[in-house]
Amino acid sequence: MIKFYAHKTLQTADGKLPLDVSFSVExxxxxxIYGNSGAGKxxxxxILAGLTDTEKSLxxxxxxxxxxxxxxxxxxxxxxxxxxxxQDYALFPNLNVRENLAFALQKGNDKNMVNxxxxxxxxxSLQNSKPQYLSGGQKQRVALARAIVRKPKILLLDEPLSAxxxxxxxxxxxxxxxxxQHYQLTTILVxxxxxxxxxxxxxxxxxxxxxxxxxxxxxxxxxxxxxxxKFKLTGEIIAxxxxxxxxxxxxxSGANIIKVIATEDEITDLKVGTKVMVASKAFNPMxxxxx
Amino acid sequence: xxILKGNITNIQGSDSLSLVKIAVGSSIxxxxxxxxxxxxxxxxxxxxxxxxxxxxxxxxxxxxxLNISIQNKILxxxxxxxxxxxxxxxxxxxxxxxMKSIITTNACKTLNLKNGDAVLxxxxxxxxxxxxxx
Numbered sequence: 043m044i045k046f047y048a049h050k051t052l053q054t055a056d057g058k059l060p061l062d063v064s065f066s067v068e069x070x071x072x073x074x075i076y077g078n079s080g081a082g083k084x085x086x087x088x089i090l091a092g093l094t095d096t097e098k099s100l101x102x103x104x105x106x107x108x109x110x111x112x113x114x115x116x117x118x119x120x121x122x123x124x125x126x127x128x129q130d131y132a133l134f135p136n137l138n139v140r141e142n143l144a145f146a147l148q149k150g151n152d153k154n155m156v157n158x159x160x161x162x163x164x165x166x167s168l169q170n171s172k173p174q175y176l177s178g179g180q181k182q183r184v185a186l187a188r189a190i191v192r193k194p195k196i197l198l199l200d201e202p203l204s205a206x207x208x209x210x211x212x213x214x215x216x217x218x219x220x221x222x223q224h225y226q227l228t229t230i231l232v233x234x235x236x237x238x239x240x241x242x243x244x245x246x247x248x249x250x251x252x253x254x255x256x257x258x259x260x261x262x263x264x265x266x267x268x269x270x271x272k273f274k275l276t277g278e279i280i281a282x283x284x285x286x287x288x289x290x291x292x293x294x295s296g297a298n299i300i301k302v303i304a305t306e307d308e309i310t311d312l313k314v315g316t317k318v319m320v321a322s323k324a325f326n327p328m329x330x331x332x333x
Numbered sequence: 334x335x336i337l338k339g340n341i342t343n344i345q346g347s348d349s350l351s352l353v354k355i356a357v358g359s360s361i362x363x364x365x366x367x368x369x370x371x372x373x374x375x376x377x378x379x380x381x382x383x384x385x386x387x388x389x390x391x392x393x394x395x396x397x398x399l400n401i402s403i404q405n406k407i408l409x410x411x412x413x414x415x416x417x418x419x420x421x422x423x424x425x426x427x428x429x430x431x432m433k434s435i436i437t438t439n440a441c442k443t444l445n446l447k448n449g450d451a452v453l454x455x456x457x458x459x460x461x462x463x464x465x466x467x
Contacts, residue, residue: 305334
């Protein structure tokens with residue numbers, strides 16, 4: 043269980059903004075923080091990691107105090123059991139994959155973890171390669187493995203997949219999920235990618251200008267309409283074409299493009315890039331076995 | 334999307350399925366949905382709901398009465414027709430609400446549909462979705 047409270051004045055492009063956030067996370071849960079740029083998402087991760095100070099804070103992780111501003115207590119970074127993955131991979135260029143993982147080990151850590159993670163992340167064949175010879179997706183897999191090698195209590199992921207193409211992103215999501223479940227990590231992700239959030243998260247925290255405005259499962263947070271339809275997808279509009287008296291709207295959902303008919307009135311709120319829910323009744327879709 | 338506001342007047346359940354009657358003005362809509370009063374809190378007799386169905390699922394008939402399996406039969410007047418090459422959008426109204434239907438232009442011509450015509454709008458029960466209207 044993580045109990046988090048922090049207050050901090052952020053310097054943003056629009057001036058000063060108070061970040062004032064309180065939430066708790068059950069052990070083993072996968073939480074996503076979602077919100078506009080400058081809402082304070084990364085700051086929350088940095089406070090958890092001990093990389094940023096606060097004006098007021100009370101952070102408790104599995105009964106252990108990490109921050110207590112009243113008692114002027116801040117647990118040092120190196121004593122916090124966290125793994126952190128950023129958008130840039132931040133691997134040591136002079137060390138190979140195995141050495142990058144081993145370097146992250148601390149005294150008392152289980153040395154077998156390096157082998158175990160090389161296997162879990164399917165990195166055995168790359169273990170002697172230097173980072174410069176790896177693809178973006180491979181580097182991020184190494185960064186993820188390295189973040190987990192100490193079996194942290196919390197795994198912090200700050201838009202780790204946003205530099206990757208969709209196909210690679212999809213695969214990496216599977217690795218993240220596998221690691222999260224295998225090591226029963228408590229994971230906090232910052233992401234803008236709705237299909238990713240739906241795939242990975244148990245709970246979502248919606249952050250706006252330093253405040254939590256909505257919390258709940260992805261379906262509750264992102265579905266404005268609680269419609270009874272059982273065939274629901276979320277995605278982003280990638281094209282709108284006029285066809286006769288109607289419009290054909292193409293929506294990217296995960297790796298699939300689906301098409302939906304819309305009327306002229308409906309199109310007025312929609313444009314390329316709009317995030318949408320597509321719903322149909324469970325009675326309409328046909329189901330066929332594929333061989 | 335056609336969206337009408339109504340109130341639940343009856344729920345007939347069988348396992349996970351419910352056949353729901355919704356009063357929209359003096360018209361009664363029927364919807365079949367995979368929800369029960371125990372699976373959804375809003376889903377109770379008397380509660381206000383939004384009734385959704387897609388324009389392309391609204392069938393038009395000029396004859397009445399019809400001996401047909403479709404449960405939702407709403408008597409409407411055609412206010413206007415937006416005719417395209419293949420599809421036509423009909424704007425329909427009765428005294429209490431408006432809705433739209435999209436049918437083929439061929440069908441529109443075959444039925445000789447004109448502004449002011451009285452028509453029956455037909456919607457199958459399994460094309461109607463509901464959401465709480467709070």
